[in-house]
Amino acid sequence: MMNENEALYALWMIAAASASPSAARRAAKYFASAKDVYESKRSDFGEKFTEEQKDLFMNKDLREAEKLMQKCEKLGMRVIPFSSPEMPEEARRLENPPCLLFVKGTGVFSPDDVRVAIVGARDATPLGRKIASRLAYELSSAGVTVISGMAAGIDTAAHKGALYEGKETFAFLGGGADVVYPKQNEELYMRITDNGAVVSEYLPGSSAQGFHFPERNRLLSAFAKAVIIVECSEKSGSMRTAEHAKKQGVPVLAVPGPVDSAVSAGTNLLIKNGCPAVTRADDVTDFLNFRYGTRLRIMKRLSSAAENVESERKPAKKKEADTVKEVLREKKTAAEEKRTERKDEDLSFHSEGEKNVYRLIEKAGTCSVDDVCQALSLDFGGAFSLLTKLEDEGLICEATAGRYALTE
Secondary structure, three states, X not given: XXXXXXXXXXXXXXXXXXXXXXXXXXXXXHOOOHHHHHHOOHHHHHHHOOHHHHHHOOOOOOHHHHHHHHHHHHHOXXXXXXOOOOOOHHHHOOOOOOOEEEEEEOOOOOOOOEEEEEEOOOOOOHHHHHHHHHHHHHHHHOOEEEEEOOOOOHHHHHHHHHHHOOOOEEEEOOOOOOOOOOHHHHHHHHHHHHOEEEEEOOOOOOOOOOOHHHHHHHHHHHOOOEEEEOOOOOXXXXXXXXXXXXXXXXXXXXXXXXXXXXXHHHHHHHHHOOOOEOOXXXXXXXXXXXXXXXXXXXXXXXXXXXXXXXXXOHHHHHHHHXXXXXXXXXXXXHHHHOOOOOOHHHOOOOOHHHHHHHHHHHHHOOEOHHHHHHHHOOOHXXXXXXXXXHHHOOOEEEOHHHOEEEOO
């Protein structure tokens, strides 16, 4: 059983070694627990540590650690020390393992979780985002826990796909767990903390720094049973994540793309060099079942999800239409009345729900997922489904702070 003060001792470690973060990571690698580090004498550190690093851990004052603990509690964060059962052995075996993790949200890591990282380009194509969302949604339905980095593009689409299925997803950040980055993912951040967690090894309030992301990427791969790369260039953070995974013995899978596409150059190279290709979610479950002896089976397909939402809500269609009309009347402004509405026949709506969401955004200017839920009496999954489909079809785009607007 882990000592109840283990989190406090881990906070003491990073506070004591604030001038040398590598010293705290080194201690996490060579000691069994943070309590052992705290109780160790200078001679216990051996030749693995410099004299300056040993000096850091001779200060046994816990006051700074206690302040950090109080700050975490105020922010609603948990602290996972390196000795916690929630810390995978793969993470502890890293050359530079995390001393601790700050976790904000409802999610808890379990040794039984089958976690898969889905990552890729920030400047992803609409097709790439669609593939990432579909993979995340269908894999989530099979019992896979999707993890990613909450970056724009593929990462965002992957988190959305898991949330769309109503399952937990975990985001590993390059800044503090209380810092939303990028800013436009504020609403996504809130959804993840309600249905999973955001994770960071950096102190609360830390801004996202360029050198943090390679460090973040090593954790992503260490926490995963497999890494799936959807789109990326040959020289990118996703390729470095693939390199981390290979060193850690974590399999890398890749989605093939057009040979003349810059954002598919990296994934095509990975496949050329022997990584399994992924063209559907079944490729992933088949791979995991064979490698790990799991019995994963996809239970839902994204292609039919929006249709299911519509079929379940058909009796309420008249009420929905009345609600939309009311909202549209309230949202109209003099400037918006001058706008010429696009005719239905010029647009590619696949359902009445898509049409209603589109018209809502057209009249309101921008809408969040919550706006759509409230206006159309939809649950989060239904609203996210319709917004995602409209976005994939190029009819809307995500604006700042998680709000959607019509494309020009």
